[in-house]
Amino acid sequence: MSVTIRDVAKHANLSITTVSRALDGYADVAVSTRERVIALAKQMGYAPSSAARQMRRQRTDTIGFVISSLRRDDDSRPFADPFISEFVAGLGDEATHQNIDLLVSVASPNENETNIYRRWVLGRRVDGLIVNRLRERDPRIALLRENNMPFVASGRSDDITSYPFIEMDTQTGFSLITQHLAAQGCKRIAFIGARPDLRLQQDRYLGYLAGLQAAGLSPSPELVEVGDLTRQGGYQAGLRLLVKTPRPDAILGINDMTALGAMRAANDLGLQIGQDIAIAGFDDIDDAQHTQPALTTLRQPVYDIARQLVQMLLDLLRDPTQAPKQIMLQPELKVRASSKFLNPK
Amino acid sequence: MSVTIRDVAKHANLSITTVSRALDGYADVAVSTRERVIALAKQMGYAPSSAARQMRRQRTDTIGFVISSLRRDDDSRPFADPFISEFVAGLGDEATHQNIDLLVSVASPNENETNIYRRWVLGRRVDGLIVNRLRERDPRIALLRENNMPFVASGRSDDITSYPFIEMDTQTGFSLITQHLAAQGCKRIAFIGARPDLRLQQDRYLGYLAGLQAAGLSPSPELVEVGDLTRQGGYQAGLRLLVKTPRPDAILGINDMTALGAMRAANDLGLQIGQDIAIAGFDDIDDAQHTQPALTTLRQPVYDIARQLVQMLLDLLRDPTQAPKQIMLQPELKVRASSKFLNPK
DNA sequence: GTGAAAGCGCTAACAT
DNA sequence: ATGTTAGCGCTTTCAC
DSSP states (O other): OOOOHHHHHHHHTSOHHHHHHHHHTOTTSOHHHHHHHHHHHHHHTOOOOHHHHHHHHTOOSEEEEEEEOOOOOSSSOTTOOHHHHHHHHHHHHHHHHTTOEEEEEEEOTTSOHHHHHHHHHHTTOOSEEEEESOBTTOHHHHHHHHTTOOEEEESOOSOOTTSOEEEEOHHHHHHHHHHHHHHTTOSSEEEEEOOTTBHHHHHHHHHHHHHHHHTTOOOOGGGEEEOOSSHHHHHHHHHHHHTSSSOOSEEEESSHHHHHHHHHHHHHTTOOBTTTBEEEOSBOOGGGGTSSSOOBEEEOOHHHHHHHHHHHHHHHHHOTTSOOOEEEEOOEEEOOGGGOOOOOO | OOOOHHHHHHHHTSOHHHHHHHHHTOTTSOHHHHHHHHHHHHHHTOOOOHHHHHHHHTOOOEEEEEEEOOOOOSSSOTTOOHHHHHHHHHHHHHHHHTTOEEEEEEEOTTSOHHHHHHHHHHTTOOSEEEEESOBTTOHHHHHHHHTTOOEEEESOOSOOSSSOEEEEOHHHHHHHHHHHHHHTTOSSEEEEEOOTTBHHHHHHHHHHHHHHHHTTOOOOGGGEEEOOSSHHHHHHHHHHHHTSSSOOSEEEESSHHHHHHHHHHHHHTTOOBTTTBEEEOSBOOGGGGTSSSOOBEEEOOHHHHHHHHHHHHHHHHHOTTSOOOEEEEOOEEEOOGGGOOOOOO
């Protein structure tokens, strides 16, 4: 069917060994031979079969990433999450740059995403994995551990002893942004979070509480709503918050998409954002600078984080015994117009 | 290292043949044996090695998609293109659903993306490919053809005889939306396009011209600018257009991102969108409904198209001799507030 | 209903 | 500097 190393060897009157070594650039091949082989291979359209190579080398030169979509219904578009897009872009760019492949899977909420991991891990489909949006006692981590599958994480789980990760200091970040809102004169600062089993919910919520305390404000259950990290979820939660009396004078979203949804809710209720109410988010997605008014947020260098995660994973694959690199980054506060507040009573 | 079929066979006191057949559900295995094997495999954490399977079956159960980023610089975030995200989401969802894997690569502008195709094709890394944003005399298509690599396309190239594709009738669509703008009273309707070698530029530009003609307006080179499908490109082109005298009274973007950029340009110049100037786009990305004012556009069911493309590709893999399915869809005009125009002189 | 054996295409250890 | 050979883990004929 397609051209194999045997065909090339035959045409070159060489053994397949020599062809293999010539193409892989081994030193013990005559220069003239090497050049001849390379030219011939190119001309014949030969490239090593990836399956054969994987089998022989016991290595796939492929890393995997499973996009876990947290929510999908008729109103919210799938995967519209720009955070994930940018993350995937970083993974893809760095993978290409390092000459490895990226296997991507999308786990819809109804299927058991652990199954995808299981298939990839047990079938040695990939050399390693990138994991994000970790949960408490994350079953994926357990699976990877049990099967010795190398992985790096964005954010950390409970047990951080044995794997590399990059994490934003979201707790400090949320404390700072909460204090920023308080400094605008806001007294009733609401928070739209996410499912409590998500690690990021815990960190960010704690940061929010810490920020309130630092500002001398007391927390209230009335001011906390649960979203789902999507614009739609933020919109719904925003509506629930804004009809309460007394009304919140600020809304902090667990991420930018949530904040964008809340902005829309405020808009629909006729409130002037950056005047009647302050709104802020987290991530600094592309849209954040392009809304009217622009969204105050904490910047997370998602693209760079993704690239670095790939590098960390490759380091780990090269030397599995090394101490896991664990990096903590400070998010950067981006103050824009949405967090102004001109109506302090 | 990891558990193979041999290990399972040994534990079960069976030949590897029987284990293989039991797990693959062949009929000629005793029910009791099958159950025993399945239980044992699960308990031992066995799953067939994907590399070995690929090699033996001469099939990868993987399809590929290369994201060709058209532009990357400091101002524009990579991959922020929601069109691509949604497309990838559709591919990923359907692939998962069909139990195959999706290999993704990101081709940065500086590397030769044909190299990625070459590696995948010659190395039989994937069973088939999804291709989009075709160009005139597309070298990728030539490569795929030469090497008998099955593929399906979103949009078509010059030679449409031999491969399946799904295409939007963008020409009709752009004609309609241009006429819609004219019907608002706009007389100087500008168009922000893209590189002329992109197939989509040609179709959409022709549609724009046809729409002008149908509305009794004459085209002017003054009213046409070149962008790059990004928000940033739309912004720059928008600025160039809006400082001209006389000023355009409508801007039609080749896609929504371009239109969004143009909206920002109009905003920056103090123009009221949907009043001083009408703006429209194409795609109906998630953001289109969330801008202020909401963006008039032509809806393209990107997610569904992507899913269907995967199905078409799998059909093609199952029966390579079948006549290529070629589908043409009509985009749906979504009239929103951005295309109002209240200042006809 | 089960097993033996060939072979997918390649790489690497070992020989020459 | 080049060739011989074993074997990666699996599926699939073919034989029993």
